[in-house]
Amino acid sequence: MTRKPQQRSIATRARVLAAARDLSQKHGLDLVTAEAVAHEAGVAKGTVFSHFGDMDGLLSYVLLDRLNALRAAANTDGTQAEPLSDPVGLLMQRMMALIAVITDSPAILRLFLDNIGVTKPNCAAEFVETLDALDAELESFLTAWQQEPGLKPALRQDRSPKEMVDGLIAFMIHGAILVKSHQLTDRSELEHRLRRHVEAFLLRQ
Numbered sequence: 001m002t003r004k005p006q007q008r009s010i011a012t013r014a015r016v017l018a019a020a021r022d023l024s025q026k027h028g029l030d031l032v033t034a035e036a037v038a039h040e041a042g043v044a045k046g047t048v049f050s051h052f053g054d055m056d057g058l059l060s061y062v063l064l065d066r067l068n069a070l071r072a073a074a075n076t077d078g079t080q081a082e083p084l085s086d087p088v089g090l091l092m093q094r095m096m097a098l099i100a101v102i103t104d105s106p107a108i109l110r111l112f113l114d115n116i117g118v119t120k121p122n123c124a125a126e127f128v129e130t131l132d133a134l135d136a137e138l139e140s141f142l143t144a145w146q147q148e149p150g151l152k153p154a155l156r157q158d159r160s161p162k163e164m165v166d167g168l169i170a171f172m173i174h175g176a177i178l179v180k181s182h183q184l185t186d187r188s189e190l191e192h193r194l195r196r197h198v199e200a201f202l203l204r205q
Helices: 005-027 034-041 045-052 055-075 087-102 106-114 125-146 161-180 187-202
Strands: none
Touching: 005 034, 005 045, 005 055, 034 045, 045 055, 055 087, 055 106, 055 125, 087 106, 087 125, 087 161, 087 187, 106 161, 125 161, 161 187
């Protein structure tokens, strides 16, 4: 029996996305082009755009896997079940992990920057939701730190966790740009610099 048009469309979309994911794993995101995806999926180039709008729309779905893995790692770092014995260290782990993801290719960094504040229309809703969830989890982390009076070093009390998240995002973007512009190639040096900025910004004086 011939499949209904809707079923064929869903299957084609899934095949295109699988092709993009496979190409990303094999060759890196920068080589995931519309032509390569179409060839891999066995469809016309126009079919790729008809399902995802543009390449940023398609790539946002591919990046979901990496962002979800990042969230899973953050949620298993022990901060939910154990006392925050080293809040600065845990925060640096999260920040450096996100920087590692968004600096993996220029395309990832561009997608990340393009979807801060104003969402591009073709990007996956789940991609934007996951970025928002990462922000919310960071805000929750800072809230727990701020509300624990005995935790050292003490977090500043004159700014809300949401305001502090905005500052941390700015630090991460600055760090990512330093890496991608080759102004800084040593990740340990980047972490050292970020830690000093973070401590100056977050800690109660």
